[in-house]
Amino acid sequence: DGLYHLFYQHHPFSTTWGPMHWGHSVSRDLIHWTHLPIALEPDELGFIFSGSAVYDKDNTSGFGREDKKPIVAVFTHHSDRGERQSIAWSLDHICFTKYSHNPVIENPGIRDFRDPKVFWYEEGKYWVMVVSAGDRVHFYKSKNLIDWQKTGEFGPEGNYAPGVWECPDLFPLEVSGGEYKWALVVSMGMPSYLGGSKTQYFIGNFDGERFTPTNSTGRVEWIDYGPDCYAGNTFNNTPDNERIFIAWNMNWTYADKIPASDYRGIMGFPRTLRLVDTPSGLKLAFDFIESLNLLRKEKIEIKDRIDLSSDTFYFEGIGDGEFTVKLINERGEILVFGIDNQNRFFVDRRRSGISDFSEYFPDVYYANRVFTGRCQFKALWDVCSLEILADEGTINMSVNAFPTERYTRVITSGNVDGYIYQFF
Secondary structure (H helix, E strand, C coil): CCCEEEEEEECCCCCCCCCCEEEEEEECCCCCEEEEEEEECCECCEEEEEEEEEECCCCCCCCCECCECCEEEEEEEEECCEEEEEEEEECCCCCCEECCCCCCECCCCCCCEEEEEEEEECCCCEEEEEEEECCEEEEEEECCCCCCEEEEEECCCCCCCCCCEEEEEEEEEEEECCEEEEEEEEEEECCHHHCCEEEEEEEEEECCCCEEECCCCCCCCECCCCCCCEEEEECCCCHHHCCEEEEEECCCCCCCCCCCCCCCCEECCCEEEEEEEECCEEEEEEEECCCHHHHCCEEEECCCEEECCCCEEEEEEEEEEEEEEEEECCCCCEEEEEECCCCEEEEEEEECCCCCCCCCCCCEEEEECCCCCCEEEEEEEECCEEEEEECCCCEEEEEECCCCCCCCEEEEEEEEEEEEEECC
């Protein structure tokens, strides 16, 4: 239908966590979104936890009609009886009907068994599910989205926390010359003093049943080095098979405490993914989707001081050696990023605005550089969210800040060149 469908965890009666529903929004460009009616509501089997949705174009499930192919939602039913995987379908892609014989996968006897990601595996002509199962993930396959067979596991080797993995994703990316590797992405909730919510990934091979890492599992690879990027997932069926990632830009450490009255978190700006070869092996690299360029209006060359008239703006720059970029408002609140004297990319939000709601919020975040020499970076500030991509997109830092007034100036120091684009 030419639409991106975004399903997300939603509690319609409160801004704090509660009985989970599935919210539903659609977009043609991944920037302008339209809210649709709630897709899934809790029932006698439990709350509706995370999952994914697929377009069943060949009607393998039998839920469709000749003239209408279904979207099938695959989700976790959560209750005191355990977590189990269930499905629902929709022919108009708005209103969903739950399968009458749910769940389709019973709990295998573990507490944490949730967040199924499903995709079509063309080589085997079947559906694949990767689902979190405690400190590891399980793999399943199905011809019809109803009858599932377990094929393998991965973990707990490489589990950084170690602890419960959540919201897995699995997808192929081209390396070069038609060669592909697979990326397995898992999120985890660590203790607050270790950073709280984080997401790591592995690069390897997938044969349709099992995942085998080719990068060392002894070295952790982070999706994002900031504190506010969690439970990210990628879209299926995108034009040109582009792999597009979107995350919840928040941290469970303080998600219920942020200074907001009518929401509890935001979605990050969509990013495209690719694989790049680095001195330490293959890494995921991110870029903002091209639609961002359509929003750019006023172009300002980066200089020592820039006055701003918008609370949404975008940087494209190159830094050589140490440099800083400071976002400042009339109250002296300041959000800083750049490269320090140890050649680390950093973001400092200790004096960025309101921060007394959590002892873990005011902090400095660091990422060791992946490449040497000059550092290209992109940074998007949108009201209360800073997202930075650096070193060809191998360093990502998502950091929220809550200034009491909008930032009105940018002040730079060190050798940094480039442009700022304001959005109106």
